[in-house]
Each structure stands twice: as C-alpha cells, then as structure tokens.
Amino acid sequence: MYREFYGLREKPFSKTPDPRYLFLSRGHREALARLQYAVEERELALLTGDIGCGKTTISRALMDAMGEACRFCFIFNPRLSPLEFLRVIARSLGIDNPAGAKDELLKQLTETLYLMHAEGRCPVIVVDEAQLIPDRDVFDEIRLLTNYQLDDQNLMSVVLMGQPELRQILADPVHEPLRQRIALHYHLQPLSLDETLEYIDFRLEVAGGTPGLFSPDAVQRIHELSGGVPRKINILATNALLVGYGRDAAWIDASLVEELRDEANLY
Known part of the structure; x- marks a missing residue:
C-alpha cells in the first residue's frame, strides 16, 4: 500500500x-546513558514518563547496549502477588521449577545469583508499568532484591519504569526504605x-x-x-x-x- x-x-x-x-532526543539519550550507568553499577533505577514517551523502547535499547554480560528479565504485567513476582523472576533467570514455598524459592534465587556472578553475568530486572503494582509487599520484595550483594557490589540491577503517578506512589512514607535505595531517578519528557x-x-x-x-x-x-x-x-x-x-x-x-x-x- x-x-x-x-x-x-x-x-x-x-x-x-x-x-x-529509537530516536535519541536529548532526553532519550540521557535516559539511556543513566540506565546504562545504573546497570553497570548494579543499582536500582527509576524511569518515569507519560504514556507513549518511549520508556519500553529505551529498555530494549538498554538490553542491546549491555550485550551478553547481562541477563534481562522483563516483567510487563506487575499485577502479581509477592510470591508470583519472585517466581516470574526465577523463571526468567533460568530456574525451570521455581519452588512454591517462599523459603525454598529464595534459596533457589540465591544459588542462581551467586552462580551467575561467578560466570561474570549480571541479572537485570526490568519492571514495566510499575505503577500497576497492587501490593505494598511487592515493593518490599523489590527492595529486598537489593540485599543480594557482595562486600563491594550488588548481584543484580533493578529498573522500575512507569507513568508519572509511580513517583506519587513511591512518595508515600511507607516506601521510604525503597526510595532510599533508588540510586538513579529520571523523568522522560515529550x-x-x-x-x-x-x-x-x-x-x-x-x-x-x-x-x-x-x-x-x-x-x-x-x-x-x-x-x-x-x-x-x-x-x-x-x-x-x-x-x-x-x-x-x-x-x-x-x-x-x-x-x-x-x-x-x-x-
């Protein structure tokens, strides 16, 4: 046609x-560069922007930029319970049969993360539409993921992406422990x-x-x-x-x- x-x-x-x-406007270029830095440093990052501003496309470009050294886990629908959230991550990291009990599941995740570190690979958890997370406990699980660390670095990077209301949600005092762990904030403009x-x-x-x-x-x-x-x-x-x-x-x-x-x- x-x-x-x-x-x-x-x-x-x-x-x-x-x-x-991906058209790299000044804002998109800065967003991508900041996310690359966050992943390289294995930090927790927050990217917000209005619907349709290109957040998801930037996350795909980030995956291409980081190459084989990183294993990306994309969560596109975060309407999950805390256990479901962890099981999705486990499957994305190659755990074929994630445990149904949380203590066993955390053990599987711990073993996998240390194995990936020994192999020189960094897991990157990307949570899209994070403003849709229904449960405060899921945000707590995200915070606890940053506890997987060695003396000098974290074992994974986490990227939260969402619409501007995600910042309002995280501004609630109950999320103060999570906010303090966010090393990078960026809002994508039109x-x-x-x-x-x-x-x-x-x-x-x-x-x-x-x-x-x-x-x-x-x-x-x-x-x-x-x-x-x-x-x-x-x-x-x-x-x-x-x-x-x-x-x-x-x-x-x-x-x-x-x-x-x-x-x-x-x-």
Missing part, C-alpha cells in the same frame, strides 16, 4: 518498541517541535524513505496534536500516510493532518 507509494521498505511508525527506531521534525525524518530514513515527506507546517500540527508524545506522533503520521496514499499526495501537508484530529483519537 502506502509503503511502495512513498518508497518505504517497512512501516516507519509502527507501535512496536524496535530499538532500530519531544520538542524541532525534535518532532527530526523524529519523523529519522524514522522515515530507517524505513528506507527520504526526509522531508512531511511539510514543516504538517510537522508543527502533528506536534500540537500529539503534545510531542512519540506514540501519538506515530498514530498521526501513519494515518497521514494512509490518507495521502489514497489521494495520491506526493507529500503530507498540514491540511491533511488537520483532518485526522478526531480520527487519531488523541483527545
């Missing part, structure tokens, strides 16, 4: 968190207008196209409608390409984007 019409090899504005399409232009052109080039397909006024309208949130930019840009293809439009202008305001379901 529109891919051939606009000379694209693949969809440039897909919703999947493909690290190839893209500026200039970054939105660079973002759109960057993704077009990665997909095999050429920059400039969207006129400057089209980019400005996309930025206004999306608020600079990458996921919303993707929705608008994809719909604009589809409509442009249907109209044999050689490029995308602001009038075309304006027609998509309601269709993109941004408000």
Whole structure:
C-alpha cells in the first residue's frame, strides 16, 4: 500500500518498541546513558514518563547496549502477588521449577545469583508499568532484591519504569526504605517541535524513505496534536500516510493532518 507509494521498505511508525527506531532526543539519550550507568553499577533505577514517551523502547535499547554480560528479565504485567513476582523472576533467570514455598524459592534465587556472578553475568530486572503494582509487599520484595550483594557490589540491577503517578506512589512514607535505595531517578519528557521534525525524518530514513515527506507546517500540527508524545506522533503520521496514499499526495501537508484530529483519537 502506502509503503511502495512513498518508497518505504517497512512501516516507519509502527507501535512496536524496535530499538532500530529509537530516536535519541536529548532526553532519550540521557535516559539511556543513566540506565546504562545504573546497570553497570548494579543499582536500582527509576524511569518515569507519560504514556507513549518511549520508556519500553529505551529498555530494549538498554538490553542491546549491555550485550551478553547481562541477563534481562522483563516483567510487563506487575499485577502479581509477592510470591508470583519472585517466581516470574526465577523463571526468567533460568530456574525451570521455581519452588512454591517462599523459603525454598529464595534459596533457589540465591544459588542462581551467586552462580551467575561467578560466570561474570549480571541479572537485570526490568519492571514495566510499575505503577500497576497492587501490593505494598511487592515493593518490599523489590527492595529486598537489593540485599543480594557482595562486600563491594550488588548481584543484580533493578529498573522500575512507569507513568508519572509511580513517583506519587513511591512518595508515600511507607516506601521510604525503597526510595532510599533508588540510586538513579529520571523523568522522560515529550519531544520538542524541532525534535518532532527530526523524529519523523529519522524514522522515515530507517524505513528506507527520504526526509522531508512531511511539510514543516504538517510537522508543527502533528506536534500540537500529539503534545510531542512519540506514540501519538506515530498514530498521526501513519494515518497521514494512509490518507495521502489514497489521494495520491506526493507529500503530507498540514491540511491533511488537520483532518485526522478526531480520527487519531488523541483527545
């Protein structure tokens, strides 16, 4: 369809968190660098940002950047009991049959973590959508994971990612012990207008196209409608390409984007 019409090899504005399409704005570059440092130092890190700002994509880019020295455990749905949470981690670390009793499970985790340390590998636990954690006890388990350590370093790194309300949740006094262990905090901001232009052109080039397909006024309208949130930019840009293809439009202008305001379901 529109891919051939606009000379694209693949969809440039897909919703999947493909690290190839990670546009490193100033904020994204700093977030990735800070997370790399946290993993290298085996610390607990907190990354927040509005829905669609690119947190999950950054976590995938982090995994690629750290390479084989780290074993990543991604928890995408943290609506778990404390025991379920630990069992998910155990399976991700290669424990085929996690124990049902907590004391046995902790023993299995301890043995695995020391074995991985001896092999020179660092487990990295990434908890996405952490604002959905339903139980204070799960946050306590996350805090207790940082107790796995040697005299000079921790045995794992933990990255908590979530929407801005995660910071409000953690501000509760009951979470003070966990907050004190968070070595790195970063909040990911939406893209500026200039970054939105660079973002759109960057993704077009990665997909095999050429920059400039969207006129400057089209980019400005996309930025206004999306608020600079990458996921919303993707929705608008994809719909604009589809409509442009249907109209044999050689490029995308602001009038075309304006027609998509309601269709993109941004408000």
